[in-house]
Amino acid sequence: MSVSKEQITTALKQVIFFAKANNIVDLGMIHDIEINGNEVKIVVVFPKLDDPAVGIVSNSIDKTLKAEIANDLVITIKPISEKDLGIGPLSGVKNIIAIISGKGGVGKSTVAANLAVSLAKAGHDVGILDADIMGPSVPIMFGVEDGQPGVIEREGKPKMIPIENHGVKILSLGFFVKADQALMWRGSMINNAFNQLMTDAEWGNLDFLVIDMPPGTGDIQLTLAQSYKIKGAVLVTTPQKIAVADVRRAAMMYRQDKLEIPILGIVENMSYFIPDDMPEKKYYIFGKGSSDDLAKELKVPIIGQIPMVAKVRETGDNGKPISLSNDNVVSRAFADLAAKVIESVN
Numbered sequence: 001m002s003v004s005k006e007q008i009t010t011a012l013k014q015v016i017f018f019a020k021a022n023n024i025v026d027l028g029m030i031h032d033i034e035i036n037g038n039e040v041k042i043v044v045v046f047p048k049l050d051d052p053a054v055g056i057v058s059n060s061i062d063k064t065l066k067a068e069i070a071n072d073l074v075i076t077i078k079p080i081s082e083k084d085l086g087i088g089p090l091s092g093v094k095n096i097i098a099i100i101s102g103k104g105g106v107g108k109s110t111v112a113a114n115l116a117v118s119l120a121k122a123g124h125d126v127g128i129l130d131a132d133i134m135g136p137s138v139p140i141m142f143g144v145e146d147g148q149p150g151v152i153e154r155e156g157k158p159k160m161i162p163i164e165n166h167g168v169k170i171l172s173l174g175f176f177v178k179a180d181q182a183l184m185w186r187g188s189m190i191n192n193a194f195n196q197l198m199t200d201a202e203w204g205n206l207d208f209l210v211i212d213m214p215p216g217t218g219d220i221q222l223t224l225a226q227s228y229k230i231k232g233a234v235l236v237t238t239p240q241k242i243a244v245a246d247v248r249r250a251a252m253m254y255r256q257d258k259l260e261i262p263i264l265g266i267v268e269n270m271s272y273f274i275p276d277d278m279p280e281k282k283y284y285i286f287g288k289g290s291s292d293d294l295a296k297e298l299k300v301p302i303i304g305q306i307p308m309v310a311k312v313r314e315t316g317d318n319g320k321p322i323s324l325s326n327d328n329v330v331s332r333a334f335a336d337l338a339a340k341v342i343e344s345v346n
């Protein structure tokens with residue numbers, strides 16, 4: 001028998017790519033179909049290849065075509081990545097860096113904002129994506145809380161234009177939803193919104209896209225890990241034993257589920273306290289050593305130690321991250337962190 005491309009395409013519409021909740025044909029994942037007698041070769045494009053979805057979708061293609069068309073089809077599936085093809089909404093983004101932690105309030109957003117500014121100051125093209133829908137703080141830290149991203153049409157599809165400030169392109173769920181509305185959102189809605197910020201945005205060419213993740217290990221963390229190629233995660237902790245325990249749990253979850261996001265290193269925030277009136281003093285008010293133990297245990301380096309200084313909070317609240325200035329110990333600590341991140345992705 002002879003089989004046509006149309007038959008195959010129609011059948012493939014039954015195969016769903018769950019991460020994007022649509023069928024693989026409409027998602028544009030079928031790159032090529034080659035037919036030779038009863039041999040069918042299909043090239044399928046995935047956001048990333050080291051993803052369990054590749055095996056699941058490939059199996060599903062095989063089963064569906066045999067069931068819908070003919071049992072004796074010899075089907076070969078070649079998965080390729082969007083990056084291989086130089087396509088995909090994030091193909092212009094070289095390195096996606098996720099700022100994660102098991103615990104709330106340890107300074108993820110502060111680290112994300114200052115890292116982004118420091119990377120930009122080092123001459124890189126940088127974006128920051130605030131994925132914390134329950135408590136978006138990036139717009140405040142960049143002084144753009146009233147920002148309303150514009151829309152531009154690309155290949156017939158509307159794309160959000162990130163707001164720019166301090167040399168960084170910024171998108172946040174907070175631009176679109178009020179926090180009290182967000183509380184009523186279900187997991188799937190949050191995931192969809194997150195995916196849109198990632199892929200329906202005009203990020204353009206970026207050296208780094210820094211993602212400020214919500215605390216913990218929920219839906220967005222899984223979506224991020226399964227659907228996107230993350231260059232690495234930066235684990236933020238504070239020196240208290242109790243914070244370290246939460247961060248350890250998060251790190252374990254990322255590893256245990258084989259999510260395969262490499263952890264670039266640990267940033268210990270609020271490492272020590274420097275009083276405004278005695279800048280030469282260092283007080284280790286949260287203790288010392290717990291982050292070292294964690295680093296050893298996880299076999300990852302400590303790539304940053306950020307002191308606790310009143311100015312960090314003030315500048316964050318005022319929309320001018322402390323890293324914009326040059327002459328202080330905190331901006332130097334963030335510049336060092338940026339240098340380590342640059343080094344670790346090269």
Ligand SMILES: Nc1ncnc2c1ncn2[C@@H]1O[C@H](COP(=O)(O)OP(=O)(O)OP(=O)(O)O)[C@@H](O)[C@H]1O
Pocket residue numbers: 101103104105106107108109110111132135137214215269270306307308309310311312313314316317
């Ligand atoms: N090194 C620091 N020195 C002084 N204040 C800091 C420092 N790091 C963070 N803060 C302050 O601590 C508070 C919490 O920080 P931040 O919002 O960055 O934490 P987070 O981990 O993102 O929190 P959440 O889990 O709610 O998203 C903020 O008010 C911030 O300004």
Ligand SMILES: [Mg+2]
Pocket residue numbers: 108109110132135137212
């Ligand atoms: Mg935060």
